Each structure stands twice: as structure tokens, then as C-alpha cells.
Amino acid sequence: MDLVIQVVVVIIQIAAVLGVVLTHVAYLTYAERKILSDMQDRLGPMEVGPHGLLQPLADGLKLFFKEDIIPAGANKIIFSAAPILVLVPALIGFAVVPFGRDSLQIGPIEITPYITDINIGVLYVLAFASIGAYGILLGGWASNSKYALLGGLRSAAQVISYELPLGLALVGPILLSESLSMKTMTEAQGGGIWNWFVVAQPIAFVVYMICAIAETNRLPFDMPEAESELVAGFFTEYSGMRFSFFFLAEYANMILVSCIAVVAFLGGWQAPLPALEFIPPIVWFLVKVYFLLFFYIWLRATVPRLRFDQLMAFGWKIMLPVALVNVLLTSIIKYLLN
Amino acid sequence: MASNKSLLKTVFFSEILQGLRLTIKHLFKGKVITQQYPHTKPNLPDGWRGAIVHLRYDDGTEKCVGCALCEAACPSHCITVISAERPDLPQKRIAETYILDMTKCVFCGFCVQACPVTALAASKEYELATTDKRKLVMTKDTMLTLGDKYFPVREKRPVYSDAKINLYEKLKAQNFPHVKKGEA
Numbered sequence: 001m002d003l004v005i006q007v008v009v010v011i012i013q014i015a016a017v018l019g020v021v022l023t024h025v026a027y028l029t030y031a032e033r034k035i036l037s038d039m040q041d042r043l044g045p046m047e048v049g050p051h052g053l054l055q056p057l058a059d060g061l062k063l064f065f066k067e068d069i070i071p072a073g074a075n076k077i078i079f080s081a082a083p084i085l086v087l088v089p090a091l092i093g094f095a096v097v098p099f100g101r102d103s104l105q106i107g108p109i110e111i112t113p114y115i116t117d118i119n120i121g122v123l124y125v126l127a128f129a130s131i132g133a134y135g136i137l138l139g140g141w142a143s144n145s146k147y148a149l150l151g152g153l154r155s156a157a158q159v160i161s162y163e164l165p166l167g168l169a170l171v172g173p174i175l176l177s178e179s180l181s182m183k184t185m186t187e188a189q190g191g192g193i194w195n196w197f198v199v200a201q202p203i204a205f206v207v208y209m210i211c212a213i214a215e216t217n218r219l220p221f222d223m224p225e226a227e228s229e230l231v232a233g234f235f236t237e238y239s240g241m242r243f244s245f246f247f248l249a250e251y252a253n254m255i256l257v258s259c260i261a262v263v264a265f266l267g268g269w270q271a272p273l274p275a276l277e278f279i280p281p282i283v284w285f286l287v288k289v290y291f292l293l294f295f296y297i298w299l300r301a302t303v304p305r306l307r308f309d310q311l312m313a314f315g316w317k318i319m320l321p322v323a324l325v326n327v328l329l330t331s332i333i334k335y336l337l338n
Numbered sequence: 339m340a341s342n343k344s345l346l347k348t349v350f351f352s353e354i355l356q357g358l359r360l361t362i363k364h365l366f367k368g369k370v371i372t373q374q375y376p377h378t379k380p381n382l383p384d385g386w387r388g389a390i391v392h393l394r395y396d397d398g399t400e401k402c403v404g405c406a407l408c409e410a411a412c413p414s415h416c417i418t419v420i421s422a423e424r425p426d427l428p429q430k431r432i433a434e435t436y437i438l439d440m441t442k443c444v445f446c447g448f449c450v451q452a453c454p455v456t457a458l459a460a461s462k463e464y465e466l467a468t469t470d471k472r473k474l475v476m477t478k479d480t481m482l483t484l485g486d487k488y489f490p491v492r493e494k495r496p497v498y499s500d501a502k503i504n505l506y507e508k509l510k511a512q513n514f515p516h517v518k519k520g521e522a
Contacts, residue, residue: 039361043372302357 151233186268
């Protein structure tokens with residue numbers, strides 16, 4: 001009986017996190033369109049609901065009811081599997097993100113503010129993030145289109161090159177907190193803004209942010225879907241629901257990398273000052289995630305797309321050495337301080 | 339020294355920061371140039387060439403004299419004028435049928451310039467989209483109605499001099515005989 005209750009509680013937790021994440025994904029598209037348009041002196045969506053607030057709903061409905069087209073020369077099985085292969089890793093990473101501090105106790109049932117706390121949390125997220133690249137590559141290949149194939153190849157090259165510095169940037173916080181668990185990592189940053197790892201690891205933070213943008217295929221590193229060159233990159237041939245899966249995955253990934261950045265560098269749910277601890281931890285967590293998401297959109301409105309060789313040179317010649325040197329220095333200093 | 343400075347600039351992404359400052363400034367400026375078109379209509383400048391309309395004199399009579407100069411001037415041949423004598427004033431003419439095919443009209447305004455009595459004018463009517471193509475073939479009545487809508491201030495009808503009226507009465511009494519040129 002206990003087991004049944006536990007399973008039910010976990011399923012409810014998963015459903016709640018999934019629901020919250022997907023709602024955030026929907027309204028992130030809205031926020032992106034609104035903020036971008038404000039920065040470009042436009043209005044953005046205004047027609048559906050007050051100030052276009054129901055626009056994500058309308059978009060979702062439209063994509064849901066659209067005709068599902070599979071190109072004649074496409075490999076049907078891989079073509080259908082690719083969107084799922086992209087979306088699932090993007091959503092599965094949220095399982096280890098600690099959203100708050102306190103557990104909710106209802107009788108014998110304890111509801112934790114995270115789905116699970118595994119002791120290799122960061123590694124788990126990174127592992128699933130790289131599976132997402134398979135979906136993009138396979139989707140590009142299975143479409144039987146030169147644009148999709150080129151987009152998929154670019155994406156694979158980009159994701160693999162930027163995964164290295166991304167992982168290495170996370171080594172800094174791992175060394176400092178002496179743990180791979182996201183929960184322990186957050187707890188190690190308590191006590192105030194000066195204990196956050198962004199203070200001790202500014203280089204790692206910058207490297208992480210840049211690599212996270214490249215990992216999520218966003219501007220200025222959106223080479224896999226560069227409209228002016230590749231129509232829509234790896235999802236050129238996709239339509240309707242399958243397209244929306246890629247779309248959801250992209251935005252879910254954005255939220256996921258922001259969540260990890262918050263946990264690893266910005267103190268997770270910790271308040272910036274001990275005096276501000278009366279505000280619920282979940283609010284702090286959300287504020288930080290929203291700020292990072294805003295920063296992504298802000299950056300998109302600001303910088304143009306890089307050339308592909310510039311992107312690769314930047315990844316291998318600057319990001320990787322910087323991340324490596326950072327790991328080396330952090331380890332030496334950590335060793336000497338002990 | 340200068341290279342040191344540029345290195346520092348590169349390391350701290352100074353150019354990207356400048357760009358970020360510009361975009362955030364625009365975010366809070368709140369100035370929007372988008373026009374919510376169906377909800378707010380654009381403020382059209384004077385001299386806008388919309389649908390061509392017919393005008394009236396202040397007593398409500400139409401200005402058009404049926405000379406068909408507009409038909410001659412029209413580069414896209416969208417105007418058809420069938421002229422006829424006025425039943426009450428047989429020396430005056432009128433457009434018995436006036437058809438302007440809006441599907442052909444290019445809004446050049448040549449007809450307006452060609453008109454000797456300024457009976458035609460370009461209105462500010464620009465929302466001509468319709469589900470029935472036949473509605474775009476304008477007759478004189480529809481053009482007059484549109485003209486009433488866009489040009490409420492009408493020109494005064496020219497008053498004929500006493501001499502002209504006397505001549506007209508004289509000829510009317512003689513049942514309008516055929517007069518050779520220069521004789522009357």
C-alpha cells in the first residue's frame with residue numbers, strides 16, 4: 001500500500017512539473033515575441049485575447065489540427081521517432097532540478113520540491129542533453145532533403161563542439177560543492193550572494209552561458225536553423241504536431257539550461273541576502289530563471305548570427321581552452337585551500 | 339597599449355554590451371510604430387488617390403456633362419460613358435450611363451485631370467476588398483453616393499447671365515431651330 005501511494009505521489013509530481021514546464025514553454029514563446037517586438041519598436045501579437053495573451057493557445061491548437069505530412073522519400077520510422085527523441089531528453093532533465101527548499105508534508109506523504117535527487121544529477125542532465133542531438137541529426141537525415149541534412153550536420157557538429165566546454169564549465173561548481181547532486185550543489189551556495197558560485201567561477205559562468213546558447217541552437221548560434229541559408233534547418237520537412245515537438249523541445253531546452261545555470265552558478269532557490277529569506281525559495285528560483293530567459297531573448301534581439309567557421313573556431317579555440325584552464329585553476333586553488 | 343585595450347574590450351564583450359544597452363533602451367522607450375490597422379485607420383494625406391467618385395453642385399444636380407474625356411484619358415480603359423441630351427435642356431448633355439470598372443482602374447487620376455467641369459474626384463476610399471467582384475463595377479449612382487460621403491462641401495452651380503437665359507428662352511419659343519455656326 002505504501003508503495004502504491006509513493007508511486008501515485010511521484011506520478012502526480014511528474015505531471016505537475018510537466019504541466020508547469022509546458023505552460024512555461026508556451027508562454028516563453030509569447031514572451032519572446034513580445035520582448036523582441038518591444039525591442040524592435042513593434043507590438044507583437046495583439047489580436048488573440050487581451051494583448052495577445054491567448055496566442056500560444058491558438059498556435060498550439062493550429063499546430064495540433066494541421067495536416068501531418070511525411071515527405072515521399074523520407075524514412076518513415078526515423079522521421080516519426082526524431083521529434084520524440086528531441087522532446088523527451090529536453091523534458092526528462094527537469095527530473096533532477098530542485099525548485100525549492102521545503103518539502104510539503106501531508107500525513108504520511110512527503111512531497112519534495114524536486115522529482116528525484118540522484119547523486120549524479122549534473123551528469124544525468126548532460127547525458128540526456130547529448131541524446132537530444134541524435135534526434136536533430138536523425139530528423140535531418142530522415143527528411144531526405146538537402147536543407148534538413150545540412151542543418152542536421154551543422155547541429156551535430158555544433159552540439160558536440162559546445163558540449164565539451166559546457167561540461168567543463170560545470171566542473172567548476174562540481175569541484176566547489178564536491179557533489180554532482182543538484183540539491184547538494186544548491187545547499188552549498190547558501191548564506192548570501194557572495195557564496196554563489198558565480199562569484200567564485202565567473203569565467204565558468206560566462207563559458208556556460210555561451211555554450212548553453214549554442215546547445216539550444218539559439219541566436220547568435222542558430223546555425224542549424226539559419227533561415228536565410230537552410231530554410232528551417234533540420235525541421236524543414238516537418239509540419240503540424242511533429243514540428244511543434246521540435247519547437248517545444250527547443251524552448252524546454254532553453255528553460256532547462258537556465259535552470260541548471262541557476263542551480264550551478266546563481267544559488268538555486270537561495271535568497272541573495274539572508275535578510276530576504278522570508279520570500280519563498282521557489283520565488284527566488286523563478287526570478288533567477290526568468291532573468292536568464294529574458295537575457296537569452298535580449299541577446300537574440302541584439303547580436304546577429306555567426307558564420308559557421310567562426311562558430312567552430314570560437315568553440316574549439318577559445319571556449320574549450322578557457323574552460324580547461326578554469327578547471328585546472330579551480331582544482332589547484334581548491335587543493336591548496338584544503 | 340592600444341592592443342591591450344582592444345584585448346580587454348574583446349575579453350569583456352564590450353561591443354556586445356553596447357548592443358545590449360541599445361536594445362534594452364528600446365525596450366523601455368515604449369515608442370511603437372506599428373499601426374493596429376483594422377482597429378485604427380491610417381491618417382491619409384490630402385491628395386490621396388482612392389476610388390474615383392462623381393461630384394454634385396450645391397443644388398444637388400450632378401456635375402458630369404457626359405463629354406467622355408475621362409474615357410479618352412483612361413490608360414486602362416476602365417471608364418465607359420454613354421452620353422445623351424438632357425430631356426429638360428436639350429442643348430445640355432449628360433452621361434446616360436457611366437461605368438467605372440474598379441477591377442481595371444489603376445488609380446492614376448488622369449480622369450480627374452481630364453474632366454473639364456471637375457465632376458470627378460479621387461476620394462479617400464481605399465478599402466475596396468469584397469467577396470463579390472460585381473460590386474467593383476461602379477455605376478454613376480454608386481459613385482455619386484461615394485462622392486456625397488467624401489465631399490460634403492459642394493461647389494456652387496454657375497449662374498447663367500441674363501443674356502444667355504434670354505437667348506435660351508427665344509430659341510425655346512422657336513422650338514430650337516437648327517442654327518448655323520456663329521449665327522446665334
